[in-house]
Amino acid sequence: MSDTGVLDRLRAALPAQGLITDRQAVRPFETDGLTAIRERPWAVALPETVDQVRAVLRICREGEVPVVTRGAGTGLSGGARPLKDGVLLTLTKMRGIKEIDVDACTATVEPGITNLAISQAVAEHGLFYAPDPSSQIACSIGGNVAENSGGVHCLKYGLTVHNVLGLRVETYEGDELVLGGKGVDVLGVDLLYAIIGSEGMLGVVTEVTVKLLPLPVCKHVLLGAFDTVETAGDAVGAIIAEGIVPAGLEMMDNPAIRAAEDFANAGYPRDAAAILLCELDGTEAQVATDALRVREVLESRGAEVTSAADAATQEQLWKGRKSAFPAMGRIAPDYYCMDGTIPRGELGRVLGDIGRLADEYGLRVANVFHAGDGNLHPLILFDANQPGELERAEALGGRILSRCVQAGGTVTGEHGVGVEKLDAMCEQFDAAELAQFHRLKAAFDPAGRMNPGKAIPTLARCSELGGMHVHAGKLPHPELERF
Amino acid sequence: MDSAEELVAMVADCRVAERRIAIMGHGSKPRRVAWGHETGVEELSTRAHSGILEYRPEELVITAQSGTPLAELADAVAAQGQLLPFDPPRFGGEGTLGGAIASGLSGPARPWRGSIHDAVLGVELINGLGERLRFGGSVMKNVAGYDVSRLVVGSLGSLGVVLSASVRVLPAPAAEETVCTRCSASEADVRVRCWARRPLPITGTCYVDGTLSIRLSGGPAAIEPAKVDIAVDESGDAGIWEAVRDRAHPFFGRNDVITRLSLPRGARFDDDDALIEWGGTQAWIAGEPRSLAANVYAETFRRDGDGWTTSRPPVDGTVAKYVERVRHAFDPDGVFVGAGSG
Ligand SMILES: Cc1cc2nc3c(=O)[nH]c(=O)nc-3n(C[C@H](O)[C@H](O)[C@H](O)COP(=O)(O)OP(=O)(O)OC[C@H]3O[C@@H](n4cnc5c(N)ncnc54)[C@H](O)[C@@H]3O)c2cc1C
Numbered sequence: 001m002s003d004t005g006v007l008d009r010l011r012a013a014l015p016a017q018g019l020i021t022d023r024q025a026v027r028p029f030e031t032d033g034l035t036a037i038r039e040r041p042w043a044v045a046l047p048e049t050v051d052q053v054r055a056v057l058r059i060c061r062e063g064e065v066p067v068v069t070r071g072a073g074t075g076l077s078g079g080a081r082p083l084k085d086g087v088l089l090t091l092t093k094m095r096g097i098k099e100i101d102v103d104a105c106t107a108t109v110e111p112g113i114t115n116l117a118i119s120q121a122v123a124e125h126g127l128f129y130a131p132d133p134s135s136q137i138a139c140s141i142g143g144n145v146a147e148n149s150g151g152v153h154c155l156k157y158g159l160t161v162h163n164v165l166g167l168r169v170e171t172y173e174g175d176e177l178v179l180g181g182k183g184v185d186v187l188g189v190d191l192l193y194a195i196i197g198s199e200g201m202l203g204v205v206t207e208v209t210v211k212l213l214p215l216p217v218c219k220h221v222l223l224g225a226f227d228t229v230e231t232a233g234d235a236v237g238a239i240i241a242e243g244i245v246p247a248g249l250e251m252m253d254n255p256a257i258r259a260a261e262d263f264a265n266a267g268y269p270r271d272a273a274a275i276l277l278c279e280l281d282g283t284e285a286q287v288a289t290d291a292l293r294v295r296e297v298l299e300s301r302g303a304e305v306t307s308a309a310d311a312a313t314q315e316q317l318w319k320g321r322k323s324a325f326p327a328m329g330r331i332a333p334d335y336y337c338m339d340g341t342i343p344r345g346e347l348g349r350v351l352g353d354i355g356r357l358a359d360e361y362g363l364r365v366a367n368v369f370h371a372g373d374g375n376l377h378p379l380i381l382f383d384a385n386q387p388g389e390l391e392r393a394e395a396l397g398g399r400i401l402s403r404c405v406q407a408g409g410t411v412t413g414e415h416g417v418g419v420e421k422l423d424a425m426c427e428q429f430d431a432a433e434l435a436q437f438h439r440l441k442a443a444f445d446p447a448g449r450m451n452p453g454k455a456i457p458t459l460a461r462c463s464e465l466g467g468m469h470v471h472a473g474k475l476p477h478p479e480l481e482r483f
Numbered sequence: 484m485d486s487a488e489e490l491v492a493m494v495a496d497c498r499v500a501e502r503r504i505a506i507m508g509h510g511s512k513p514r515r516v517a518w519g520h521e522t523g524v525e526e527l528s529t530r531a532h533s534g535i536l537e538y539r540p541e542e543l544v545i546t547a548q549s550g551t552p553l554a555e556l557a558d559a560v561a562a563q564g565q566l567l568p569f570d571p572p573r574f575g576g577e578g579t580l581g582g583a584i585a586s587g588l589s590g591p592a593r594p595w596r597g598s599i600h601d602a603v604l605g606v607e608l609i610n611g612l613g614e615r616l617r618f619g620g621s622v623m624k625n626v627a628g629y630d631v632s633r634l635v636v637g638s639l640g641s642l643g644v645v646l647s648a649s650v651r652v653l654p655a656p657a658a659e660e661t662v663c664t665r666c667s668a669s670e671a672d673v674r675v676r677c678w679a680r681r682p683l684p685i686t687g688t689c690y691v692d693g694t695l696s697i698r699l700s701g702g703p704a705a706i707e708p709a710k711v712d713i714a715v716d717e718s719g720d721a722g723i724w725e726a727v728r729d730r731a732h733p734f735f736g737r738n739d740v741i742t743r744l745s746l747p748r749g750a751r752f753d754d755d756d757a758l759i760e761w762g763g764t765q766a767w768i769a770g771e772p773r774s775l776a777a778n779v780y781a782e783t784f785r786r787d788g789d790g791w792t793t794s795r796p797p798v799d800g801t802v803a804k805y806v807e808r809v810r811h812a813f814d815p816d817g818v819f820v821g822a823g824s825g
Contacts, residue, residue, distance in 0.1 A: 103676055104749025126680065148626050159624060161633065162601050165748075175801050182747035185598070185765070186780050187587060187795060189641065189806045193600060193633035197626050214682040237541035243564055243654035283682065285704035341622040343542050373623045413624035421627070428627055432614040436813070437628050443808035456628065 006063035010045055010087070013055035018093075020044040029088055032075040033135075034420055036336075036390070041068070041082030048093045050206045053170055057204065060087055061172060066449040069200040071112060071143030074135040076337060077418025079147065079199045079454055089204060091142055097121055098207070104182050105212040106165060111142030111205050115149075118210065127212040130157035133414070134322065142205045148197030150414040152248045152321075155372035156281075157213065159414070161196045166209035169195055171202070172450045182209060194440065199416050199455040202444035216247070216281035220291045221314040224303035225272035229253055229355075229367075232274035233347030235301045236371045239278065240344065242297055244290050248279040249372030250321055253351070255331075256368040256379070257320070263327035266320030269304065276303070276371065277321055279314075324368040325379075332364070332381035336393045340404030341413035344374045350407050354378055354400055361396040363389075375413035376404065402427060417455045426462035434459060486532040486548075487607075487615070487646050493527055494644065495613030498818050505820040506585065506640035524820055527644060529581045535559055536647060537621070544604060544621045546649040549581025556580060566655045568596035572728050581645045587637025590728040591687040591698070594679075594762045599636055602651045606632040609644040611814025621649040634809070640820070642813040656686075656700035662710060663696040663719030669753035671695040674713070675763045676749065684709050687724050690759040691734055696723050727760060734758045738769040738786075745780040 011019045020026055021043045030038045042065075047053045060067050066086040073080055082088045094110040095117070101107070102125045107118055115136040118129040132151035133139055139149070145167065150159045157163070166180035179192040195202055226232040232251055239246065252260065253274050261268045268275060276298065280290045291307065298305050308314045328335045342350050351367060358365040358380075369377040378400055382393040401411045401424045411417075411424040425434070437456045442448070497504050507528045533550035540563040547556055553573050560566060570590030571583035584606070589598040605619030608631070619625055619632035635642050666674075671690040678685060684705045687698030696719045699706045710716040726732040735741060744766045746752050752759060758767040771783050784791040798806060811817075 101749055102680065104747060105679060106748060148630070150624055154624065158597070158601065161630065162597060171805075175805070177802055177805060178799065179802065181778055182749065185589075185593075185745045186798075187637055187639070187782065188798060189634065189638045189809055190587075190600070190636070191634075191802060191805055191809065193630050193636070194809065197630045201629075214680055216682055240543060240654075241541040243657070245654065283684065283701075283705050283708065285708055286684070286702055289702050289704050341624045343539070343544075343622060345539060345542060370624075375624045408620070409622050410620055410625040410627045412627050413622070414626055416626050417628070425627060429617075432612075433616045433618070433628075436610060436614070436616055436631070439812035439815075440629050440631070440809065443812040444805065 003063075006059060006065055007043060009059045010043065010056060013059060014045060014052055015048055018046045018048070018052070020046070029070070029073070029082060029090065032070070032073040032078060032080040034076055034078040034081070034418065037078045037081055037419060039082050039084055041088035042085050044088045044090055046090050046093050050168075050170070053089065053091075053204055053206055054174070056087065056089055057170055057172055058174055060449070061174065061447070064447075064449070066452050067172065068451050069142070069146070069204050071140030071146070072114065072138050074139040075143060075147060075418060076339070076415040077412070077420040079416050079418035079451070080143075081419055081454075083452070091140065094206070100125070101182070102127070106182050106209055107212055108166075108207060108209045109141055111145075111208060112140050115139050115141055115144055122212050123215070126215050128215050129210050130163050130213050131160050134325065141208050141210070145196055145205050145208055146198065146200045147414065147416045150370065150373065150375065152250060152370065153279075154370070155249055156245050156247045161193070163211045164192070164196060164208060165211050167192060167195055167205055168207035169203040169205055172445050172447060177203065180209070194444070199418065200451045201441055201455050202450065218284040218287045219247070219279060219281045219311075219314060220287045220307065220309055221317050222278045222280075222291065222294055222298065222305055222307045223268075223317050224276045224278070224298035224305050225269040226274045226276070226301070226303050227272070229274045229351045230348035231301050231303075232276050233351060233371070235276060235298055235303065236347060237344050238297045238301065239294055240372070242293055244280070244293060246278045246294070246372060247281040248277070249370075250277045251275070251367070251369055251371035252277075252321065252324065253367040255364060255366035256324055259327040259331045259366060260320035260324045260368075263330055264319045264323040266316055268320050277317060321368065328366060328379055328381065333383040333385065334381070334390075334393075336380040336382065336397055337415075338376065338378045338380065338397050338400050339412045339415040340401050340409055341373065341375045342404050342407040342409035344371075346407040346409070347371065347374065350376070350403055353403055357396060357399050357403070361392050363393060363396055365396075370413075373413065374409065398424065419454055422457040422461065423465055425457050426465050431459055431462070434462065490527065490529070490532065490644055490646065491609055491613055491615055493525070494609050494611070494818060497525055498611065498613055498816055503820050504818055506644055529579065529644065532646065533579075538563075540565055542621070543623075543652050544649050545652055546605075546621055546647060547580050548647045549579060549584070549645045551580045553578045553580060553583060560652050561655065564655050565652045567602070568592065568651065568653045569599040569602045570596070570728060571599060572730065574729055576729070580648060580650075584636050584645050584648055585638065585640045591689070591724045591760060594764060595686045596653060600633050603632050603636055603648060604651055605649040606635055607646040607648070608635060608642070609646060611643065611816055611818040615646070619649070623651070641810050643819065657702045658706055659686075659698065659700045659721075660706050661696055661698050661719035661721040661723065662715045663694050663717055664715045665694050667693070667753070668755045668757065668759065671759070672751055672753045672763055678713060679762050683712060685762075688760060688762050689723055689727055690757075691732070693755070694719075696720065698724060727758070732758070734767065740770050740783065740785050742768050742770065742772055742781050742783045744768065744772065747778040750776065750778070
């Protein structure tokens with residue numbers, strides 16, 4: 001079939017303005033949140049119904065055109081990076097709520113609805129949807145499912161995978177999979193777990209049933225200021241060892257504290273080497289006892305503690321953390337956000353090493369991250385207009401991820417592999433493991449036309465990198481360009 | 484050769500010799516699966532592949548070899564004031580970590596502390612090609628590659644031999660109390676569903692023989708007010724949770740045919756003769772169900788000597804097609820007996 005044939009058929013299958021092909025008009029879609037990588041899509045399809053999604057997939061299948069699914073485009077690893085010869089299937093117009101079942105504590109929604117809109121819609125029933133990525137005002141639930149996104153509160157409430165009960169998925173071949181439901185436990189291989197976190201590689205999620213939780217009656221926020229990053233890191237493990245699972249446990253180092261303070265005036269101690277923000281929630285009595293114990297743990301490690309029992313002060317304390325990313329924009333023209341996870345016990349050591357690596361590369365790194373989960377977000381500050389800085393930032397990023405793997409962790413905790421971490425994947429997995437991933441992909445998409453080239457590197461790419469699966473060393477050729 | 488290498492060699496040999504393998508943990512699972520009728524099937528036991536590999540309590544993770552007895556794991560974490568949140572059944576007091584993962588069963592706290600799917604963070608697996616593969620890891624958040632560790636849960640050995648696994652643990656509550664009240668199933672149903680919408684420290688509910696038992700966990704500061712809140716304070720039998728978990732409760736002894744119903748959240752279920760747990764989302768009834776409401780999943784068990792045989796309803800046709808393809812992706816030559824596909 002000719003290319004124009006495909007476009008004509010797509011146009012006929014979609015609502016008016018539902019297909020964008022104009023070279024200028026597709027520009028807003030050329031990148032996701034990883035703005036260093038751009039590509040203009042051949043066409044952008046904006047379906048409004050599941051039938052239209054199916055039609056787009058059918059037309060693309062018949063025309064042998066690859067498809068990249070896109071939610072809100074806030075992904076940080078290039079997962080929704082378009083293809084110049086592919087259709088970008090954008091689901092932002094499918095943002096309805098199909099059902100709120102208060103008795104079951106579930107909501108069934110379309111994939112394009114924003115994460116926050118779900119919690120807002122159910123708040124009147126005293127319920128909320130727990131996973132809360134910092135991008136929650138913008139990111140879509142379909143994107144959250146595809147990335148298995150986390151947030152500030154996953155230590156206690158889990159990731160997307162712990163809060164999604166059911167999915168409807170359309171495959172490239174034209175099948176519809178109805179997986180899970182309102183908490184029904186079936187036996188046998190459960191494909192729900194193949195889809196969650198699969199980065200749009202296996203199919204298009206067209207409906208999501210999420211679990212809703214009762215809003216906590218009581219919250220308490222403590223801020224501990226530390227003299228060294230290492231003691232702050234150790235305090236994280238100590239709180240957990242006390243038998244307390246905070247709702248959120250976040251850490252910021254000095255560069256992050258200063259930037260956030262300049263930006264938001266949250267009242268953070270500018271001279272602290274690190275701060276820990278600990279949010280407790282639950283029943284009033286439980287929160288009160290836990291708050292006392294957390295204060296003891298923090299103080300016994302030399303921290304200066306501020307605590308907030310009222311909503312206004314709590315919001316003030318969170319303000320700095322929540323504005324940390326935009327604040328970076330003020331102190332450096334560009335930043336590169338890493339996403340490795342390590343065992344909590346390694347926090348102090350790995351943070352120290354990241355500082356030393358940053359010095360080695362002559363770049364600044366600010367750390368603001370989900371300490372309770374051991375999920376690091378080192379922000380590498382650089383200026384892309386300075387020749388060589390982007391490459392240096394990327395090389396440093398590669399070294400940091402190697403360090404995470406070496407510490408027993410992973411190259412991505414919540415942002416996904418996308419196109420960004422393909423090389424790092426060669427280090428975390430060996431050839432047989434990668435081949436197994438490719439066979440799993442082929443089980444859902446034998447033609448290989450759903451989001452091709454993302455998430456799992458080809459074996460050829462890995463062997464070109466000069467070796468794979470270097471468990472205890474550095475990336476073989478850190479000087480190589482990583483994209 | 485260590486025990487893992489022996490298992491790898493066995494899979495590789497069987498593949499070449501075109502013999503099929505049935506994976507056994509402790510053989511404690513109350514099911515006899517189809518391989519009893521097949522010839523040329525070798526039993527692969529993970530029993531010798533046992534032991535805790537790593538446990539750092541402050542990481543809230545324990546890693547152990549698949550043949551490790553569940554009792555050993557539970558004791559190890561209890562010694563550090565922690566618990567296995569998915570609290571898997573141990574039929575006849577036995578059961579291994581690998582068996583719990585393969586069968587995907589969770590205990591009485593499942594709706595509150597999560598399922599075994601929720602708890603698994605990483606696995607080491609031998610696939611049907613005889614390759615030793617690692618997926619996931621021992622950290623809470625890990626989105627590198629497809630989530631094979633969770634896909635393996637409940638697959639009944641059809642995707643491969645689990646060699647070891649890392650699972651999440653939780654701090655044990657400072658206090659725990661079981662309270663009970665006598666009521667009809669219908670009254671229990673209404674109350675339990677109403678509690679589900681409120682932040683209460685409930686970690687178990689069980690209705691059987693006209694009594695609703697509730698387990699409350701947390702600091703003492705949380706339990707006393709909760710008793711007032713739910714208006715139940717008669718002291719109950721704390722042993723009921725283990726008895727129901729391990730199917731050792733008298734209810735299970737009374738019948739030769741029992742059906743497990745997995746009910747949608749929020750659905751009404753008020754059969755006075757049933758055993759109803761998990762906040763009303765799992766029920767056990769004597770015999771076979773006469774008719775099934777939409778979205779209800781039923782699995783019937785028949786007593787067979789000292790064990791049980793089970794029949795499960797077929798999976799939806801389209802889903803079954805993809806499950807079969809996924810099986811093929813892990814085991815292209817069909818080495819593992821497909822207990823997971825039926
Ligand atoms: C400022 C900022 C803060 C962030 N904070 C966090 C955070 O705290 N935690 C966190 O986890 N992430 C965070 N992110 C990353 C990002 O927001 C999440 O990954 C989010 O889930 C992406 O959703 P999206 O709708 O924007 O997806 P997109 O970026 O549009 O797509 C992401 C991937 O999902 C696939 N996809 C999207 N929709 C579907 C669908 N319906 N079916 C199948 N595949 C689909 C795409 O193909 C792509 O591979 C942050 C991003 C930004 C910019």
